[in-house]
Amino acid sequence: MATARRIGGENSATRERILEATEQLIREQGYASASTRRVAAHAGLKPSLVHYYFPTTDDLLVAVSKRGAKESDRMIEEALKSDRPLRALWEFFSDTSRTRLVLEFMAMANHRDAVRKHMAEHSEEMRQRQAEILEKLIGTKFSLPDGCPPAGLSVLLAGIGRVLIMEGGLGVTGGHEEAREFVERWLDMLEPADVEKAES
Amino acid sequence: MATARRIGGENSATRERILEATEQLIREQGYASASTRRVAAHAGLKPSLVHYYFPTTDDLLVAVSKRGAKESDRMIEEALKSDRPLRALWEFFSDTSRTRLVLEFMAMANHRDAVRKHMAEHSEEMRQRQAEILEKLIGTKFSLPDGCPPAGLSVLLAGIGRVLIMEGGLGVTGGHEEAREFVERWLDMLEPADVEKAES
Amino acid sequence: MATARRIGGENSATRERILEATEQLIREQGYASASTRRVAAHAGLKPSLVHYYFPTTDDLLVAVSKRGAKESDRMIEEALKSDRPLRALWEFFSDTSRTRLVLEFMAMANHRDAVRKHMAEHSEEMRQRQAEILEKLIGTKFSLPDGCPPAGLSVLLAGIGRVLIMEGGLGVTGGHEEAREFVERWLDMLEPADVEKAES
Amino acid sequence: MATARRIGGENSATRERILEATEQLIREQGYASASTRRVAAHAGLKPSLVHYYFPTTDDLLVAVSKRGAKESDRMIEEALKSDRPLRALWEFFSDTSRTRLVLEFMAMANHRDAVRKHMAEHSEEMRQRQAEILEKLIGTKFSLPDGCPPAGLSVLLAGIGRVLIMEGGLGVTGGHEEAREFVERWLDMLEPADVEKAES
DNA sequence: AATGAATGAGATTTCATTCAT
DNA sequence: CATGAATGAAATCTCATTCAT
DSSP, rough: OTTTTTOOOOHHHHHHHHHHHHHHHHHHHOGGOOOHHHHHHHHHHHHHHHHOOOOSSHHHHHHHHHHHHHHHHHHHHHHSSSHHHHHHHHHHOHHHHHHHHHHHHHHHHTTHHHHHHHHHHHHHHHHHHHHHHHHHHBBBTTTOOOOOHHHHHHHHHHHHHHHHHHHHHHHHOTHHHHHHHHHHHHHHHOOTTTHHHHOO | TTTTTSSSSSSSHHHHHHHHHHHHHHHHHOHHHHHHHHHEEEEEEEHHHHHHHHHHHHHHHHHHHHHHHHHHHHHHHHHHSSSSSSHHHHHTOOOOOHHHHHHHHHHHHHHHHHHHHHHHHHHHHHHHHHHHHHHHHHHTOOOTTTTHHHHHHHHHHHHHHHHHHHHHHTTOTTTTHHHHHHHHHHHHHHHTTTTTHHHH | OOTTTTTSSSHHHHHHHHHHHHHHHHHHGGGOOOOHHHHHHHTSSSSHHHHOOSSHHHHHHHHHHHHHHHHHHHHHHHHHHSSHHHHHHHHHHHHHHHHHHHHHHHHHHHOOOHHHHHHHHHHHHHHHHHHHHHOOHBTBBOOTTTOOHHHHHHHHHHHHHHHHHHHHHTOOOTHHHHHHHHHHHHHHSOOOOHHHHOOO | TTTSSSSSSOHHHHHHHHHHHHHHHHHHHHHGGGOOOHHHHTTTTHHHHHHOOOOHHHHHHHHHHHHHHHHHHHHHHHHHHHSHHHHHHHHHOOOOHHHHHHHHHHHEEEEEEEHHHHHHHHHHHHHHHHHHHHHHHBTBBBBOOTOOOHHHHHHHHHHHHHHHHHHHHHTTTTTHHHHHHHHHHHHHSSSSTTTTHHHH
């Protein structure tokens, strides 16, 4: 099942080129711009070649989604390994380029079932993974005085990060500075910078 | 409504029907499904009639966006007039049907300049309006012990509300309960329930 | 339901032109040649116009099938009203142009469910109608000494007629003359030519 | 089969697999469904392999046609050798699976010249062969009281058999029973069952 | 105020075929 | 013997939009 759909070698350079072009297009012009034709044009390839690698548009989009998911996983693992994991997590959630893409896929999920399925699975997994690690850190590296459990914390940061990116893309900035400062002060409370001293 | 019989103008019943059908379609199937044809079919009208009222697709979408904006304004005014404005604001931001629509328009903004423009303006206005009113309430109805300025508070609630709706639509729920409880406890702190007694 | 699909007025000249072109193409080059593009080209119209009148290819093909069915009905009624109905029926079944088309639709039915459904209904109706009328004629105009009931007779003539057309199209003629003569002699027996005298 | 190990040539097992898959597809879904890709998928092979064995689609289809022709020849020889050759011939013509395929190739012939050519040649040969043998049997095993020459008889049986299969596939059955019974009674007359006794 | 007709563009997909390895 | 890569053509359908009535 997993391999059934795969055509043209998982590692082909052309395949990668198509994925990259698609991702870029979606990020810059919205998911509705990711048509076979436009993707091909943007990648400098013939439309039929896109279909050679990705028989259906769903196949292509899910592949891009998976690629983005892998990148997100990588970023999160890195974040959670850092000295100030909470800070790093916040930076992950406010990363413009990544979040832009996630938001597009969220929108796409509404009318692309294959995409919805993948996004749902991966989101749930990611949340779990974050919760697990944050759980372990509690009591060691930082505490949660406000009493928000780890999974909830992940939701809060995700939401606040996304609204900043979403509105930022629109050119809306009212209250952003204030919100950002508030989150940072809050994170400082939860995970004081001098933790590092304490560690050494 | 008073002048409902005047067909074709701003107040035509047909016009309203088209707007309603479009909004529904977008909410249920995503903005990419809102084509002239499908809107017409969904409203039980001829495609050309849609173009008669809305010469271009942009015209239609901006009109739906404005209609939604008006509804949002109405909801916010109501919220801010309530006994517990902060609570009411949070309920506004976690309103599924309205937020779903807003999210679709946000996504649409990426490749529809007319929509982007309107969304940007209205978002900024809404933020301002909320900030203004919350400002007035500070010190009277509630305080902001954590030190988050009103505009920032609006951003936080908007973001958290949206992530709950966005993920909820996907079927993702991990951490939602926890986040929701946290926000509510937090709002209780900022705006204690016994405020009502104090008022009377 | 009946009217739901109808676009562009049942009587439009353009519609008729498309139907005619499609029928001709199918007859001359086989059903697989009846694509939107080719039909349009053959009718001197733009491909999109074909889709304007017939949203899907099935719609078009079923329409052509129905048109052919109506023509067949007309021909049969005429045949059965003639002085020598059996002879006329045989001429109906050996009519090249009509049978060619029927054969194409029979082949098409294999992978076009909408067509299969219509062909099945119409074939059954036609058989019934023929059986009814032949029944009435038995004992008056002619008898069936060999003891083949009317419905069976319709099957025999249909089959023999079709094989002659089918093979004739291929260029095969072996045994055709003999078969044709045999049928005619047989029909003469069943329905003697001097029946006319008896009538007057 | 004796030389089965020699792959790639006329006797390769893969080649056979492709032919079998194609024949099945045509029978079940109509000739228009027999594309390189679908045949390959249905046979569990790569599309390019199909082209390796059959450079063009015509090559493939003609090969299937020839394969079917060989099978028909085999069946006919067997039939004509039987105790009641006429009966056996009729069974040959009412064999569903074989006739279904023949009908598809007849339809295909309309727009595939290579197929038309082969079908024409083989049909003519088959008719001849049947006529020859029936000729020899006349006066020995059976007579043709109605005066239909052997070649004509072959045409009649072919036509009646085909119409039964053709309509049967559609789900039409009106008059079939009657026609079948008539043919059988007729054949009984031409070739009485007690012929066997007379022979011994 | 509403609608039927028409059209060019483009989206998605399938196809047969070629070529290099 | 077999396959992966690539491609041009075409099939089917959807779209937004224009125009005339």
